[in-house]
Every structure is written in structure tokens, then in C-alpha cells.
Amino acid sequence: MFSMPLLAIASDGARLEAWMMSSAEWEALKASYRTRGLTADCCGSAVVPVTSQTGWQFFCHKGADCPVRESPYHMIAKTVVARAAAALGLDVTTEARLNDGAAIADVLIRHPSWAVAVEVQLSRIPLIAIEDRQERYQTIGVRCAWLVGYDVPGHHPRQDLPLFRLVRPKTTDAVPHVIVTDADGHSGRTGLAGFTTMLLTGRINFQGPAMPASAPAVVSITSECWRCRRDIDLFTALINVPEHTIFAPRGVLSARDLTKIPQLMALYRSAIPKLLKAVPSLTTVRTPPPGKEAGGARAHCPWCDAPISLVKLPDDVFDSHRWGRCWTLSGDPWIPGPTAAR
CATH class of the missing domain: 3.40.1350 (Trna Endonuclease; Chain: A, domain 1)
Structure with missing residues (x-):
């Protein structure tokens, strides 16, 4: 068994990851690697880009006895x-x-x-x-x-x-x-x-058993639409949801990730009419259009329907001290207590 790393470091400090390079990029690297000074991050020895007979891309050590065995x-x-x-x-x-x-x-x-x-x-x-x-x-x-x-x-x-x-x-x-x-x-x-x-x-x-959750609630922060300049309640998170190891580790699900848990997205969509009736200024969250999935779900202005990215929100908007206003999915105002988010 020998090491087959997916990562190499070029002499200019560039990190090259075999798994993410297209076939064309990989072939270009195979033609130019001698001038790139590629080394393995695991041991610092020289490596070369290699393609297996079935098309898998990886780096191979040039005769070095690397202590890593994969x-x-x-x-x-x-x-x-x-x-x-x-x-x-x-x-x-x-x-x-x-x-x-x-x-x-x-x-x-x-x-x-x-x-x-x-x-x-x-x-x-x-x-x-x-x-x-x-x-x-x-x-x-x-x-x-x-x-x-x-x-x-x-x-x-x-x-x-x-x-x-x-x-x-x-x-x-x-x-x-x-x-x-x-x-x-x-x-x-x-x-x-x-x-x-x-x-x-x-x-x-x-x-x-799954950890119990309180009634899910929508959290917003006060903001302004970039297009129509009207005041909005920007939907930032769904709280008190069943704990999810990846996306909701404390029972707090970012609105950006709402579409990644289909059950909660369906629950939220069914509640939109009640939420908008109770809070007309609340933005709605929708599935991103094709080709824009990397940015996650988007909020939309309730007045002019302008799309609003949720990617660059500061991390602390998901902490309870930053929550502006909260509503249950029935449209009722809700005040978070000290144990609202697990």
C-alpha cells in the first residue's frame, strides 16, 4: 500500500486538488508539472499528477518513502x-x-x-x-x-x-x-x-429518539430592500427545529439552508400565507434558480420581489441576542427565552 494524495502544493504556494480539476485542467497540469515544483503536503516530497486506468486523478510520489499509507x-x-x-x-x-x-x-x-x-x-x-x-x-x-x-x-x-x-x-x-x-x-x-x-x-x-423541539419559529432582523428601499423584516433563520447534525446542530437552521432539508421547507411553505398575513414586511425564502445553488436559498422582498442574498449575513445573527422579531409558523409573535435554541 502506498500514499495516493489528492492534494499537492506548487512552488508558488498554490494548492492543487486532484478531485476538483477538470479533465482538461488535469491534462494541462500533467504537461506542465515539471515547472510547477509539485510536492506532497503530507511529507514534502516531490509528486507527479497521475490518472488511473479507470479515470481517477491523484498525485503519486516520485520514489519517496512517505509515512502515510492510503x-x-x-x-x-x-x-x-x-x-x-x-x-x-x-x-x-x-x-x-x-x-x-x-x-x-x-x-x-x-x-x-x-x-x-x-x-x-x-x-x-x-x-x-x-x-x-x-x-x-x-x-x-x-x-x-x-x-x-x-x-x-x-x-x-x-x-x-x-x-x-x-x-x-x-x-x-x-x-x-x-x-x-x-x-x-x-x-x-x-x-x-x-x-x-x-x-x-x-x-x-x-x-x-430525536431530540424534542418546541414549535418552530421564524427569526428576522430589521433591514432595507436594496431595490425599493422599503423597510423589511429579513428572514434569517428557522429556530426550534429538530436538531440536525450538519445544518441545525443547535436547533437553529439558517434560512439560506432551508431548502436543504425538504421536510422543513415544505412546513415553511405551507405557513407562508399565515406569516405574511401577520407580518406583511417579512421576506419569503425560495429555492435558488438553476445554476445559483451554491449561494443557497434567497430571500425575496415582500414589496418588490427583489432577490436578497443570505450568504454574507454575519455569523452572530444566528445568536439569540441578535434576533429582532420572532413568529411561530402560525403567525403568532413569539419571545425567545434563554433556552429557546438548544
Whole structure:
């Protein structure tokens, strides 16, 4: 087994990630890599861009004995997870160094208000070792999901330890599957790309009962429409929702991410008439148009229907001390208490 990194550092400091480069970009790199001074981030030795017989892109060490050992299976799993997360409009980095290099995440997925690591663990290690690494991720504010290539007796995926069984394909160049339970209670195998999408959009059932939630409520901040200059209540978050490991870890769901949890989006859409009757100045949230999915859902002015991006809202608008006004989905005013958001 040898290292097959997806990340290389050029002599000018550029980070080159094999998984995200198009075929044309990859071929151009293969033609010019000798002048780029490519080195592996894992050990600093020289690497070259390589394409496997089945089309997978990765970097190969030039004869160096790298201490990192990863199989083609590991490389493919990281590539598939990274591409599926990027397709949701999230920022993705492979082999990401965290906490001054104390941790290296196989795939790090970033959102403006959170970060999630996905670890591919193929060699068998004690469960306590995984739990220890999970705690270290938590101490630096990063949630983590695990894909393990072996059975862990008696363990089922939990909110505090999302650990899933990765099923090895029959050939080393095929995409692995994951054993999951979807939102409808169906258990079975799904492709790794589909699993990643399910995990990041709230369609995974975890072991144990879900945490109870109070009546969901809409949160707004006072703002002004950029087009008509009228005062608006900008819908920023849906609170008191069932806790979701990725998008609503404290029961607070950003309005930008509302469309990524279909059940809550449907609940909100059914409540729009009551909300607008109670609060005519409240913006509405809609699914982004094709090609604009990376920016997440948009708010729309209730007066002139101008689209309003929710990407650049400051992080603290999701903290209770910044909440301007709140309404339940029935249109009733609601005052958050000290335990309103878990």
C-alpha cells in the first residue's frame, strides 16, 4: 500500500486538488508539472499528477518513502465525498490540516456557519480511538462523520458519533457503498455520492429518539430592500427545529439552508400565507434558480420581489441576542427565552 494524495502544493504556494480539476485542467497540469515544483503536503516530497486506468486523478510520489499509507480505495472514497459535497455548493478541502496540524481531515466541508470533517477509516482501530478523535474534533468546533471499512459490533450511527459502515467494492477502482437508513425508514446500501448528499441534506436516521423541539419559529432582523428601499423584516433563520447534525446542530437552521432539508421547507411553505398575513414586511425564502445553488436559498422582498442574498449575513445573527422579531409558523409573535435554541 502506498500514499495516493489528492492534494499537492506548487512552488508558488498554490494548492492543487486532484478531485476538483477538470479533465482538461488535469491534462494541462500533467504537461506542465515539471515547472510547477509539485510536492506532497503530507511529507514534502516531490509528486507527479497521475490518472488511473479507470479515470481517477491523484498525485503519486516520485520514489519517496512517505509515512502515510492510503490505498486506491481510500483515494476514491475521498474523491467521491468531496465531489458530492461540492455539488451542494459547499466549500471543500481534502487532506485539510486543522488545529495547527494536530488533525488532518480526509475531507473538510465548510459552510459560513459550520465545518464538518468526513473521515475514511479502512484499517481496523479500537472504537475508543475513534471516540477520542471525535472529541478532539469537537474541541475545535468541527463535527465529524466516519466511514469505516469494517464492522463495529453493537454500534449504530448516533447523533454524537455518526459512524457508518463502508462496503468495499469487488474491484479496487469501483465506488464503495454505505449501509444507511433513509428518512422513510428503509435500510440498505447506497452509493457513496448519494450517501454524502443524504447526510448533508438531513435524510439520515440516527439511532435513538430525536431530540424534542418546541414549535418552530421564524427569526428576522430589521433591514432595507436594496431595490425599493422599503423597510423589511429579513428572514434569517428557522429556530426550534429538530436538531440536525450538519445544518441545525443547535436547533437553529439558517434560512439560506432551508431548502436543504425538504421536510422543513415544505412546513415553511405551507405557513407562508399565515406569516405574511401577520407580518406583511417579512421576506419569503425560495429555492435558488438553476445554476445559483451554491449561494443557497434567497430571500425575496415582500414589496418588490427583489432577490436578497443570505450568504454574507454575519455569523452572530444566528445568536439569540441578535434576533429582532420572532413568529411561530402560525403567525403568532413569539419571545425567545434563554433556552429557546438548544
